[in-house]
Amino acid sequence: xxxxxxxxxxxxxxxxxxxxxxxxxxxxxxxxxxxxxxxxxxxxxxxxxxxxxxxxxxxxxxxxxxxxxxxxxxxxxxxxxxxxxxxxxxxxxxxxxxxxxxxxxxxxxxxxxxxxxxxxxxxxxxxxxxxxxxxxxxxxxxxxxxxxxxxxxxxxxxxxxxxxxxxxxxxxxxxxxxxxxxxxxxxxxxxxxxxxxxxxxxxxxxxxxxxxxxxxxxxxxxxxxxxxxxxxxxxxxxxxxxxxxxxxxxxxxxxxxxxxxxxxxxxxxxxxxxxxxxxxxxxxxxxxxxxxxxxxxxxxxxxxxxxxxxxxxxxxxxxxxxxxxxxxxxxxxxxxxxxxxxxxxxxxxxxxxxxxxxxxxxxxxxxxxxxxxxxxxxxxxxxxxxxxxxxxxxxxxxxxxxxxxxxxxxxxxxxxxxxxxxxxxxxxxxxxxxxxxxxxxxxxxxxxxxxxxxx
Ligand code: FDA
Numbered sequence: 001x002x003x004x005x006x007x008x009x010x011x012x013x014x015x016x017x018x019x020x021x022x023x024x025x026x027x028x029x030x031x032x033x034x035x036x037x038x039x040x041x042x043x044x045x046x047x048x049x050x051x052x053x054x055x056x057x058x059x060x061x062x063x064x065x066x067x068x069x070x071x072x073x074x075x076x077x078x079x080x081x082x083x084x085x086x087x088x089x090x091x092x093x094x095x096x097x098x099x100x101x102x103x104x105x106x107x108x109x110x111x112x113x114x115x116x117x118x119x120x121x122x123x124x125x126x127x128x129x130x131x132x133x134x135x136x137x138x139x140x141x142x143x144x145x146x147x148x149x150x151x152x153x154x155x156x157x158x159x160x161x162x163x164x165x166x167x168x169x170x171x172x173x174x175x176x177x178x179x180x181x182x183x184x185x186x187x188x189x190x191x192x193x194x195x196x197x198x199x200x201x202x203x204x205x206x207x208x209x210x211x212x213x214x215x216x217x218x219x220x221x222x223x224x225x226x227x228x229x230x231x232x233x234x235x236x237x238x239x240x241x242x243x244x245x246x247x248x249x250x251x252x253x254x255x256x257x258x259x260x261x262x263x264x265x266x267x268x269x270x271x272x273x274x275x276x277x278x279x280x281x282x283x284x285x286x287x288x289x290x291x292x293x294x295x296x297x298x299x300x301x302x303x304x305x306x307x308x309x310x311x312x313x314x315x316x317x318x319x320x321x322x323x324x325x326x327x328x329x330x331x332x333x334x335x336x337x338x339x340x341x342x343x344x345x346x347x348x349x350x351x352x353x354x355x356x357x358x359x360x361x362x363x364x365x366x367x368x369x370x371x372x373x374x375x376x377x378x379x380x381x382x383x384x385x386x387x388x389x390x391x392x393x394x395x396x397x398x399x400x401x402x403x404x405x406x407x408x409x410x411x412x413x414x415x416x417x418x419x420x421x422x423x424x425x426x427x428x429x430x431x432x433x434x435x436x437x438x439x440x441x442x443x444x445x446x447x448x449x450x451x452x453x454x455x
Contacts, residue, residue, distance in 0.1 A: 043199055043215075044413070064194070085134045097418075107402070107435065202388075203388025219411070229388055233422050252275045252335060255271070258301075271284030279376065290421070302372060317355075323354045348361040387419055397411060401437065
């Protein structure tokens with residue numbers, strides 16, 4: 001079995017790939033499956049899996065990290081426009097949703113954004129704050145991947161990639177009927193025996209870069225409940241006919257306030273909105289999408305920084321400009337034109353000089369811009385979603401350790417029913433849950449190993 005080479009942390013550590021390859025003339029090399037023994041097998045070499053593996057290895061555990069993709073951490077690579085928004089300085093449990101968002105408190109308090117920043121500083125990775133506490137790499141997201149691989153190398157983590165897992169089962173009990181307390185994992189590289197399994201296979205978003213439902217299937221296999229899955233941090237779509245007047249605004253972006261939910265569960269964000277051909281996107285829409293329930297409306301204030309009723313009333317008293325031209329002082333002119341053009345269908349003629357418009361028409365215009373209510377017909381789905389909301393039910397997980405009610409089976413990262421807001425929170429959850437899990441694995445498995453060794 002090959003171990004990671006700290007001198008070249010990005011090199012693929014596939015035990016098979018390193019064997020001499022037969023030339024086209026040579027007889028095919030027959031690969032014998034191996035049975036291997038590890039303290040812990042971590043499935044999924046994404047953010048949470050890589051981070052947890054490095055720590056667990058450095059704490060003294062014999063760790064195998066495997067992933068079915070041939071490249072690690074594809075989501076880190078493409079995140080933050082290639083610069084990875086790796087944490088948010090203002091992280092609190094209120095930036096997360098799930099059936100029980102309080103679940104993330106313990107892990108977040110034990111591994112904070114500044115802990116991760118210290119790790120970056122140790123690796124001399126330059127970063128900057130962009131917006132509202134969001135930290136990005138100056139150079140490239142690859143810096144984070146290289147850092148995590150180096151940490152794995154320091155921890156002596158073995159990595160198999162690409163390597164699919166075909167089955168997981170509890171290892172057969174001893175002759176006296178007592179449980180061995182370990183797992184058997186069938187993989188493309190043979191069967192592995194380990195005392196613990198960590199599922200770090202992430203969510204369903206962006207299947208074309210390796211996302212699968214593997215983690216949820218494993219949970220179901222061990223009778224662990226799943227909170228209903230749905231795409232989150234995702235653009236919203238609208239009925240094509242209803243959207244036709246706005247489709248031509250595709251590409252236009254402006255700061256807005258968005259709101260969804262009713263009195264008790266109302267939530268709002270002040271962020272940018274982006275018009276698309278099929279609907280709405282941009283940071284504000286992605287944020288609200290995580291809370292949006294199908295069939296319910298989203299309310300948008302298109303002029304959150306202005307008191308439009310007062311502005312338009314003043315203009316009406318002093319200006320002869322067209323309504324659209326007056327609006328263009330506070331809104332992008334393309335949006336002002338599209339808005340005014342809707343007037344007739346709403347019973348108002350807004351295509352006239354503002355001094356000729358009735359008070360009622362002017363107030364209606366300002367009100368509609370302040371409270372544009374529209375009901376999406378869906379989302380762009382997992383192909384465009386940044387994350388999956390829902391996941392392994394936190395009621396069957398320990399918030400201290402991430403161990404499930406199935407002893408020895410742990411879940412970390414996005415596969416858990418904890419979803420962060422846009423802005424670095426999801427990676428912070430990956431680090432914090434990976435940290436809690438690695439600490440717990442060491443606390444549980446190292447003493448057991450010492451006892452077994454001295455028996
Ligand atoms: P992650 O998805 O990172 O890793 C899962 C791993 O499991 C993958 O390597 C996958 O190949 C592997 N796997 C899956 N099925 C498997 C199987 N059957 N067998 C073996 N391996 C399997 N967040 C943030 O905080 N800041 C940001 O800037 C962004 N930006 C961003 C952009 C885009 C386009 C997306 C899609 C997402 C983001 N995110 C983000 C979200 C963030 O990427 C995400 O929440 C974390 O990567 C989750 O980390 P995990 O380790 O849980 O899963």
